[in-house]
Amino acid sequence: MIYADNAATTQMGEAAINAMTACMRDTWGNPSSLYGLGQRAKEALEDARERIATCIGASPKEITFTSGGSEADNQAIRSAALLGARRGKRHIISTAFEHHAILHTLKRLEDEGFEVELLPVGPLGTVTAHQVAEAIREDTALVTIMYANNEIGSILPVSEIGAVCRERRVIFHTDAVQAAGHLPIDVRAQNIDLLSLSAHKFHGPKGIGVLYARQGVPLTSLIEGGAQERGKRAGTENVSAVAGMAAALEESCAHMAENAAKVSVLRDRLIAGLSQIPHSALNGDPVNRLPGNVNFCFEGIEGESLLLLLDDRGICASSGSACTSGSLDPSHVLLAIGRPHEVAHGSLRLSLCEENTEADVDAILKAVPEIVAYLRNMSPLWKDKVSGKKEFVL
Amino acid sequence: MIYADNAATTQMGEAAINAMTACMRDTWGNPSSLYGLGQRAKEALEDARERIATCIGASPKEITFTSGGSEADNQAIRSAALLGARRGKRHIISTAFEHHAILHTLKRLEDEGFEVELLPVGPLGTVTAHQVAEAIREDTALVTIMYANNEIGSILPVSEIGAVCRERRVIFHTDAVQAAGHLPIDVRAQNIDLLSLSAHKFHGPKGIGVLYARQGVPLTSLIEGGAQERGKRAGTENVSAVAGMAAALEESCAHMAENAAKVSVLRDRLIAGLSQIPHSALNGDPVNRLPGNVNFCFEGIEGESLLLLLDDRGICASSGSACTSGSLDPSHVLLAIGRPHEVAHGSLRLSLCEENTEADVDAILKAVPEIVAYLRNMSPLWKDKVSGKKEFVL
Amino acid sequence: MALYSETVMDHFRNPRNVGVIEDADGVGEVGNALCGDIMKIYLKIEDGIVSDVKFETFGCGSAIASSSMATELIKGKPLSEALQLTNQAVTKALDGLPAHKLHCSVLAEEAIRAAVKDYYDRQGIAYDPKDFPDCGSCEGCHG
């Protein structure tokens, strides 16, 4: 099997699995309990908090554990919105290609009377700090802009955006789910007030994430109940998952540069190879790009068929189209960078990690062109283009 | 070590740990991915859903996975409240001794204009279906009453309450976090519309739970984002934890009767033994009581000191007082059953499971009276009572 | 519990009747690129019988499988039977489709109708227009 869908989820590392099982076997007490077993669980929790804080340049008190990236995103936005509303600020700036955990939460806030401004992301899929500066108003409560896009891999200028927000005294949240463990994060230097991450994107367990909130930025709890996480997130702490996350994040951060170097070579070979396919186009920023992300549109075919045939050859990949998730709409990300519906339906995302090899790239570069040709050969749309009845888009 | 705090959390069973690690090693794909690895993860998820549904008499479609009992409680209440509000119903019935995941959510709803009626639970800590029937009004949106109390162990008449609610067409939610795996649950027969449970209370993993919602009772998502869990709960599914939960719940349900029989014998020995301590009192219903729950108040001493000294003897127990959670208030549960503050501070909860032994009971019955005597001997409050300066309460 | 039934996967992997009939007696095309599904059906009619049928499809796995199955179901059948092919019959023959993929079978049904209509038009055979709703009825395109 060639796994090339690391943006969807990653295989857990042995260190993370072992940290979890050790915790499940030996440190299974409730961290709120005062006897030794509970206090050891609390120690494991706080130790993990400290190590995770270190990885992103935060202090441990600024780390709140959540059930994943989605919860962290929801809570970050809700907290900032509430804070803004208390001061009469109801304007929120974001981008058109955020993850749905952001966009759907913003939609709900709109229903509640907030004004949401989604910045256009241009053909490369990015926004500039200048765009943000222009958009900030007196009543701006929050700027929420992702660190790196999960579909097309573009890396956004969060440091510059952070500087603008700090200068204008607007809270800045970044969804760093695709960045954490892969790109350097230093919340202080980057002037980030709120940040979300999710462990399963860097070889950690699913169902656990972090919401970093700079000291002084109060969080509203999304889940009410006990006083866990200093009253910011109720529910018995998922100690073993937290321990697994810390192990995974440390490992990823320790090898970040070498992994990025290795993976981006593979990525660039893939991009070069797939670019040979006629009427294809790379999606996203060719330069400011996640080391492992490759995303293409192929004219005249539909993404799901391509994925299924890749699966038959043992290649795990995904498509921008949310085909499997019950929606028939093409990816909002591809539409946001200006791809027409028709082409947006024919996308392929390959996301690599350090476990991928040159042989994987070879196999993918053999499979994709063959399958694209095969599918085009049965595509009436493609035939119409070849015959000149319809125009090529790419 | 004698672990007697199974109401706080439980030790994971080997079956659950193995189900989790197997999943983390082999079925780690994203269930939303359409290639084989993802579909196998989806199969694991749906298989667990089916098995869990079977354990509580539900159908799989009625099972939504959450990050634990607290989230399930929050979402259940929020969903029912929203549904009620749409129909102009803003009255909610609950009890005075629910878990904080319930009470704090209700408090927030009060701030949002709902009217919350907390039924008194009497000296035994229970409510009757008659009380509920009396309280239901035309504009009642929800009745939320726990299946069994986490501190004092009383089992509430949920079947009768469910019947009343069904007859009056009011949504009935029960927080079954302490009941699941320990007491029989049949959501259909018991007329339960919404039910919460949490895996770590029945030897499953932390950070995973279930919100059951009867078909026809729409859920509002608390966490927005992707279309996971049929749009009711966003976030990449925690497949391994779900698998661990299913294994644990099946195991608990398979041995429910024998475990209950075994554990309640130990419990009754503890209750009989601790009742020998002068000026002590059992809290909760002596008959309708969780098989493993023992809860006592000892006059003249404070709970935390007792717990610390028990810990020194290797006995893990907890106190009604939320001492460690940063609050100085005594347990709202003990206050709700009419214990005065003074006595509520001196409580001890022992919660047993099938792993506990007669020897554990012997050790506890040796330790507790000695420690209580020791602490009373340095307690000015106790001295005042003995000397007649102050009155005994118990 | 896989995404698709084995039958769907078989027809997707080994689609029957893919291709073009250069001298077709009727050709129908439904769907559009916006929706991500286009199906084109070519019919050869002899003595009121579907003597040959081919298809071309731009679309997802179930669209390709639906086209393949639908063509199999009408091949060699009288035109009247071909016209009665319902999307339910296609779905059933495929051992089911996921709920959000049912529109693919609808598309297959409609593509065949469109091809038959084209045949009628070319032959000057009269028909009731309301038997031939246009692609607008495809739920897939409403989003």
Next chain:
Amino acid sequence: MALYSETVMDHFRNPRNVGVIEDADGVGEVGNALCGDIMKIYLKIEDGIVSDVKFETFGCGSAIASSSMATELIKGKPLSEALQLTNQAVTKALDGLPAHKLHCSVLAEEAIRAAVKDYYDRQGIAYDPKDFPDCGSCEGCHG
């Protein structure tokens, strides 16, 4: 990262000066059962020196440890020094207390003051009442 420092646990497990001085020169009791903490301090004063001190405490681990440490800190000291004992000094000597347990050290400070005040009252020694705030100042009781 344990709940309490080792010093707290030591003073909790092996509290110094537990007990009663039957012929005490001053006795102070602060806190109340409602709050879950009562501390009672017995002083024996000789030549302006705390020649003996005992305590009784109803309360949590840190309340017992605070009483123990506070009595150790004033034993053998001039009364004037005993009066200057602050809750910070107690906390520091205990190698710290969790934030929500700081009130226990306040209680210890206040119990000693109350005992000294009682001694002054018995001896007819004049003092400034505002040096002796009553228990109402204990944050622990505000909840």
